[in-house]
Amino acid sequence: MNKAEEKLIISKLVYELTVADGFTFDLNVLLERLCHILTEYPELRVEPHAAILLVNPRGRYFQVAEFGLPHAWDTEYRWASGAFSSSRVDPTCRFEDMQIPVFAPQGIQNDTVRLLFLPLLNSEMELGYVLVQTARGYVPKPAQLDFMADLAHSLSGLVSRALTIETLHIREFELEEARTNAIRSLGVAAEYRDNETGWHIMRMTNIAQSIAKAMGLSDQQRDMLYIAAPMHDVGKIGIPDSILLKPGKLNAEEYETMKSHTEIGVTILTGNDSLIAAAREIAGSHHERWDGKGYPQALKGEEIPILARICAVADVFDALTSKRPYKTPWPTDEATTWIIEQAGTHFDPAVVQAFVKAMPEILRIRELYRDDIIDPRKELNLPPIERKQEEWVTWDDSLSVGIDTIDEHHRYLFDLINDLFDVVKHKRGAREVARVLKALEAYTKVHFRAEEQMMDHYGYEELPAQKHQHYAFEEKLDEFYDELHSNPLIAQFDVLSYLKGWLVHHIKEEDAKLHQLTLD
Secondary structure, eight states, rough: OOOHHHHHHHHHHHHIIIIIIIOOOOOOHHHHHHHHHHHHHHGGGGEEEEEEEEOOSSSEEEEEESSSOOOHHHHHOOOOOOGSSSSOOOOEEEEEEEEEEETTTEEEEEEEEEEEEEEEOOSSEEEEEEEEEEOOOOOOHHHHHHHHHHHHHHHHHHHEEEEEHHHHHHHHHHHHHHHHHHHHHHHHHHHHHHHHTTTHHHHHHHHHHHHHHHHTTOOOHHHHHHHHHGTGGGGGSSOOHHHHHHSOOOOOOHHHHHHHHHHHHHSSSSSSSSHHHHHHHHHHHHTOOOTTTSSSSSOOOGGGGHHHHHHHHHHHHHHHSOOOBBBBOOOOHHHHHHHTTTTTTTTTTHHHHHHTTTHHHHHHHHTTTTTSSTTTTTOOOOOOOOOOOOOOOOOEEEEEEEEHHHHHHHHHHHHHHHHHHHHHTOOHHHHHHHHHHHHHHHHHHHHHHHHHHHHHHHTTTTHHHHHHHHHHHHHHHHHEEEEEEEEHHHHHHHHHHHHHHHHHHHHHTTGGGGGGGGOO
């Protein structure tokens, strides 16, 4: 290969990788294109197998992309020996025979292959390597090594560009989070005026999400609902305490004042932003009725915005089944029957139908976000939740700690980890990784605080040690989230590996001891 041929191949590579099919930040696609081009040149003796390994701040390498090789999650192989025992990236192109996981007739197994190391470097940091498998015993000519050095330089630019794009997506997500948190805080402020625990707003929001999913609403509508639903009672900020906090039944005049919270909410939520508009519709219309006998505008049927119709069912169901100063909670079966009876009068029949379909998830939500202290002896008889077809971490009876509610918490944490795995596996991008990681972080705190409250109430001696581990885990999640900024491609694999190992170990070694609370 002479210089002219080298330049031609490099030019073709850059064109094929960035222009011909458009630039992609999917590194698996990039590797596939790379291998297809290189195998067109027999003298390079390249095999159609490659991987990208990037190094994290603690010096550990993670396989973030592959072509013709097993996925990282299928092998859990640790790239930790030889060249990968050091966080320093060797700037020279070289060859090394290594044992790595490969596809074989009898399944995935380790085999010795010859790998070309293409260093990934930019002006700011050492990123890692592109590994390309070559024929055994292949020894390149000097001109071919020069070509590979130029190839490594080009690939460094492409991987750096992919990292930049993903980092920008993280920034966009955080800007949206800042906006939604500011909006959501208004709903929380209103909720805390008449409900000191604040759990109603979390249950209602998640119940509404379950109904929307059962109705087949789009991801965009469901995201909007999740952010806007907590604003349903924001207008209560303007209701006097003498009425809002009254322990008994309101008289006619007080009831009219209470009803004005819908109009107050509309006034507060002024603006043209789509999120504000959705929150305004929910706040202003969640007390409307399907038959037109609701308030404040006596809207009827589909005149009522769909998100408000969903929130109406979610709000009433949780209110009926929750304890209030002026009433005892209804049993869930009685509340469910009443909701069904109100289809076509109070509620949209289609929403009620979805509510019934989503009942397994709704009953679970009531256990995950409960107002009272967890009773370690309480037996749950929840209907089974539809499981994902493919799970990365699977719950089994060996993980039970003997406390049904805590087991349900743990199952939900497993579900969130599997959601994160689904995002990573299907290359949905760092933005979605950040979203799921935030959801995991939020629910982890809910679970830990509920667990600690139970331990404290029942005088569990190992509560201090449990608290120490809980806070250390929360700090670790914060650390992973911070890493999404510096290298979003590594962080998503790093956090998956950590979560699976930590949670299973913590349940088996620490939470299993909670069983003694059922014996006291």
